[in-house]
Amino acid sequence: xxxxxxxxxPRSFYQRPAKTLARALLGKLLVRQEGPVQRIxxxxxVEAYLGPQDLAAHSSxxxxxxxxxxFGPAGHAYVYLIYGIHHCMNVVAGGQGEGSAxxxxxxxxxxxxxxxxxxxxxxxxxxxxxxSHYGWDLCSDDLFIAEARALxxxxxxxxxxxxxxxxxxxxxxxxAKPLRFYLEGNPFISRx
DNA sequence: TCATTGATGGTCT
DNA sequence: GACCATCAATGAG
Numbered sequence: 001x002x003x004x005x006x007x008x009x010p011r012s013f014y015q016r017p018a019k020t021l022a023r024a025l026l027g028k029l030l031v032r033q034e035g036p037v038q039r040i041x042x043x044x045x046v047e048a049y050l051g052p053q054d055l056a057a058h059s060s061x062x063x064x065x066x067x068x069x070x071f072g073p074a075g076h077a078y079v080y081l082i083y084g085i086h087h088c089m090n091v092v093a094g095g096q097g098e099g100s101a102x103x104x105x106x107x108x109x110x111x112x113x114x115x116x117x118x119x120x121x122x123x124x125x126x127x128x129x130x131x132s133h134y135g136w137d138l139c140s141d142d143l144f145i146a147e148a149r150a151l152x153x154x155x156x157x158x159x160x161x162x163x164x165x166x167x168x169x170x171x172x173x174x175x176a177k178p179l180r181f182y183l184e185g186n187p188f189i190s191r192x
Numbered sequence: 193t194c195a196t197t198g199a200t201g202g203t204c205t
Numbered sequence: 206g207a208c209c210a211t212c213a214a215t216g217a218g
Contacts, residue, residue: 047210049210056210064204066202084209119212120210120211186200
């Protein structure tokens, strides 16, 4: 094992507004333990989904079987299937019942990723994440997020850029809000 | 390089 | 039956 759970982010890390959490997640390490293999990717691009008032958020459609985990405690994974093909992974943010989450959009490969991870679908494919991870507690072994200092690697200092979210044109004024965040100049961003 | 389109299935109406 | 927080293949320029 490369990263010890000692570096796992605590529940309290996730208990803040999605917009703040999104920025805080940049540069952190997504870790999946699969038997003896540890897959690691550095989070370089995310999107914040603020809650039922945010017309781009799935939670704006109400509390359903699919969105239920979004309304639960922070630090759990909201995974869904999109276009019948790809999986997307979110991290539940905020307080209980808020319905906010952060979509993980791109990783910089660090260890054992299968192929590219630029884009939410590719990210899940590279990490081996699917619907079986729906509701997964990220404050547990096997799938968690760790502090960057868990690795003795040097990453360049990059500032955070905010842009409109991808693929949410249906959301009216909410589509234009700068809730997509990424590390400026990082080569592993999904799109310019 | 860019725009267009097909794949494919869970969820909600 | 329509929609979809995507991706890869295609073809025109």
